[in-house]
Amino acid sequence: MKNLFFASLVLAVFISALFVVVAQNKARVLFVEIQELESERNRLNEDWTRLLLEQSTWATDARVEEVARGQLDMKSPDNSSLVVIKQ
Amino acid sequence: MSGTEQPAEYSKRRGLLLGLYFIAMSALLWRVIDLQVLNNEFLQEHGNARALRVVEIQAHRGIITDRNGEPLAVSTPVKSVWATPRKVLSSGHDLAQLANYMNIPLRELSGMMEERIGREFVYLKRHVEPALAEQIMALGIPGVSVEQEFKRYYPAGEVAAHIVGFTNIDDIGQEGLELAYDKWLRGTPGSKRVIKDRLGRVIEDVESIKTPSQGKLLQLSVDRRIQYLAYRELKSAVNVYGARGGSLVMLDVRTGEILAMVGQPSHNPNNRSEMRTELFRNRAVTDVFEPGSTIKPFTIVAALQSGIYSPKSVINTAPGYFRVGNHTISDHRNFGSIDIPTIIQKSSNVGASKIALSLEPEMVRSALAHVGLGNPTGSGFPGESAGYLGPGPYWSDIEVATIAFGYGISVTALQLAQAYLVLAADGELLPPTFIKQEFPVKGKQVIPARIAREIRHMLEAVVSNDGTGGQAAVRGYRVAGKTGTVHKAVGGGYSEDKYISLFAGMAPVSDPRFVIVVSIDEPRGEKYYGGQIAAPIFSTVMQGALRLMDVPPDDLRQSREAPIVAGTRGAQ
Numbered sequence: 312m313k314n315l316f317f318a319s320l321v322l323a324v325f326i327s328a329l330f331v332v333v334a335q336n337k338a339r340v341l342f343v344e345i346q347e348l349e350s351e352r353n354r355l356n357e358d359w360t361r362l363l364l365e366q367s368t369w370a371t372d373a374r375v376e377e378v379a380r381g382q383l384d385m386k387s388p389d390n391s392s393l394v395v396i397k398q
Numbered sequence: 399m400s401g402t403e404q405p406a407e408y409s410k411r412r413g414l415l416l417g418l419y420f421i422a423m424s425a426l427l428w429r430v431i432d433l434q435v436l437n438n439e440f441l442q443e444h445g446n447a448r449a450l451r452v453v454e455i456q457a458h459r460g461i462i463t464d465r466n467g468e469p470l471a472v473s474t475p476v477k478s479v480w481a482t483p484r485k486v487l488s489s490g491h492d493l494a495q496l497a498n499y500m501n502i503p504l505r506e507l508s509g510m511m512e513e514r515i516g517r518e519f520v521y522l523k524r525h526v527e528p529a530l531a532e533q534i535m536a537l538g539i540p541g542v543s544v545e546q547e548f549k550r551y552y553p554a555g556e557v558a559a560h561i562v563g564f565t566n567i568d569d570i571g572q573e574g575l576e577l578a579y580d581k582w583l584r585g586t587p588g589s590k591r592v593i594k595d596r597l598g599r600v601i602e603d604v605e606s607i608k609t610p611s612q613g614k615l616l617q618l619s620v621d622r623r624i625q626y627l628a629y630r631e632l633k634s635a636v637n638v639y640g641a642r643g644g645s646l647v648m649l650d651v652r653t654g655e656i657l658a659m660v661g662q663p664s665h666n667p668n669n670r671s672e673m674r675t676e677l678f679r680n681r682a683v684t685d686v687f688e689p690g691s692t693i694k695p696f697t698i699v700a701a702l703q704s705g706i707y708s709p710k711s712v713i714n715t716a717p718g719y720f721r722v723g724n725h726t727i728s729d730h731r732n733f734g735s736i737d738i739p740t741i742i743q744k745s746s747n748v749g750a751s752k753i754a755l756s757l758e759p760e761m762v763r764s765a766l767a768h769v770g771l772g773n774p775t776g777s778g779f780p781g782e783s784a785g786y787l788g789p790g791p792y793w794s795d796i797e798v799a800t801i802a803f804g805y806g807i808s809v810t811a812l813q814l815a816q817a818y819l820v821l822a823a824d825g826e827l828l829p830p831t832f833i834k835q836e837f838p839v840k841g842k843q844v845i846p847a848r849i850a851r852e853i854r855h856m857l858e859a860v861v862s863n864d865g866t867g868g869q870a871a872v873r874g875y876r877v878a879g880k881t882g883t884v885h886k887a888v889g890g891g892y893s894e895d896k897y898i899s900l901f902a903g904m905a906p907v908s909d910p911r912f913v914i915v916v917s918i919d920e921p922r923g924e925k926y927y928g929g930q931i932a933a934p935i936f937s938t939v940m941q942g943a944l945r946l947m948d949v950p951p952d953d954l955r956q957s958r959e960a961p962i963v964a965g966t967r968g969a970q
Binding site (some may be wrong): 338339342343346356357360361363364367368370371372373393395 | 458461468469472473474475551553554555557590602603604605606622623626627630874950951954
């Protein structure tokens with residue numbers, strides 16, 4: 312009886328040791344995966360900030376104004392051509 | 399030969415052989431125990447030390463945007479090239495190409511390396527384009543490595559330079575809001591354990607030690623479009639009038655948000671080589687000036703609060719000057735007997751002084767202190783000045799008489815804007831803020847709403863053909879404001895020909911939304927009055943802001959120049 316108990320404990324330890332190995336391996340695989348995803352995210356973030364900068368450089372108010380007035384010959388309407396709609 | 403008679407003496411030999419085997423095996427076994435059990439920890443440590451590395455996971459600095467999410471400061475990854483000089487020099491590799499990429503003479507490069515041969519880490523070039531960094535790495539010089547860093551870009555450049563400030567090369571806030579909110583913006587780098595090979599390449603990620611926390615986004619109250627408009631107008635005015643400088647502050651009346659704040663001269667934060675410290679100063683919060691006539695409305699607030707005066711009270715300002723002690727206080731001309739709104743409209747120093755002198759001595763001072771003068775506004779901007787309101791609670795007669803028209807005290811443009819915001823917000827004091835507010839802010843009632851409205855109506859009369867600030871008018875909107883032309887204090891007295899031109903005002907009067915303060919420092923030329931120089935800037939910026947923020951016109955009086963109201967067009 313005592314021996315049986317002892318044997319089952321040994322077996323339990325052995326099985327749990329296996330589980331530890333499996334869990335450790337799983338954790339590593341997941342960590343590697345998360346690292347890959349994170350570096351992917353960082354890369355996308357880099358692209359995004361670069362695009363953000365590029366966009367805001369093109370959309371600088373000074374440039375928009377210059378294009379609007381200079382190239383497109385736009386102007387802000389004077390008051391005689393404004394119509395205010397009262398609600 | 400018979401096999402049965404095995405020689406007995408061989409058993410000794412066998413014993414010896416077995417003994418030797420046993421000793422050899424014991425030695426091996428001992429070695430195994432020694433390695434695996436006794437010295438395990440030590441050896442494991444050294445093994446790990448050769449392969450396992452803790453590396454930093456970088457965190458980027460938060461983005462600063464304007465109120466609509468337009469970026470004002472963005473960190474973008476760049477590479478920095480560094481070297482271990484000892485390794486580089488001992489490799490005997492040809493450095494000519496490296497020097498070429500770094501754009502410096504070869505002699506200089508190797509000289510620098512030899513000088514720093516004792517160091518493990520020397521930056522060769524910081525903040526290079528990723529493409530260039532790749533080219534340098536492709537040379538394969540031992541001891542040369544690349545690390546990732548961040549460089550801060552300011553897409554709005556000069557336009558928002560004073561508010562946003564800038565960071566140093568290590569991405570730490572140095573000026574402006576970059577400094578004030580450095581902790582919020584800055585990320586904390588994390589770390590992880592990795593296995594590296596002999597050449598230092600990461601083979602495997604082992605575990606995460608600390609996750610990095612990225613810098614947080616900072617959304618300002620500033621509107622980049624209005625900011626640009628204000629910047630453009632102020633810059634051109636400073637150039638046209640040859641002024642030493644100038645500043646403009648615009649506040650949202652409902653929240654105390656700073657919608658625009660510009661100063662001249664300015665600098666481009668993207669170009670470090672052009673930076674001069676005197677250009678960093680955000681004049682609107684650091685520089686103080688005597689507010690001159692722009693303070694008169696608050697003298698009148700004190701008068702109305704005392705109960706002695708009403709808007710209909712008449713003051714005799716004849717003959718246009720009077721003496722207080724040894725000093726003469728004078729107007730531009732003799733206005734005669736005028737009521738209080740006319741004192742404001744014509745900006746009579748004599749009238750304001752006489753009223754102030756007739757009040758209890760501390761009343762004018764407390765009226766000024768209540769609207770926030772003499773105290774920092776609490777905007778949290780680094781280096782903000784508190785201005786100067788003089789020691790209280792009592793002032794001498796001459797102090798009261800001159801402070802009544804704005805001499806003897808000093809304010810920042812932001813403080814003056816905050817004070818006018820009290821008039822615009824029906825008597826509520828709101829602390830100005832650089833951060834976007836999601837909800838309306840409840841201020842502290844410091845002036846009765848009725849008096850604030852009365853003052854607004856007096857200020858509206860200033861912005862007319864009969865007043866000093868006619869050029870501040872915005873078509874279609876009712877505008878209220880006050881001009882100021884201040885003689886600059888120079889050593890021992892006031893300069894005869896150096897002025898500060900001021901205009902402080904609000905629109906639309908029926909339900910004020912914005913307050914703008916414009917100050918131009920030492921305009922040179924024939925024009926120097928606040929009504930001639932600062933008021934037109936106010937008008938242009940206010941007009942643009944009202945349009946950009948979709949504020950409906952409140953002045954639709956029929957005139958040839960006023961906007962046409964739909965439905966009345968056919969009748970004209």
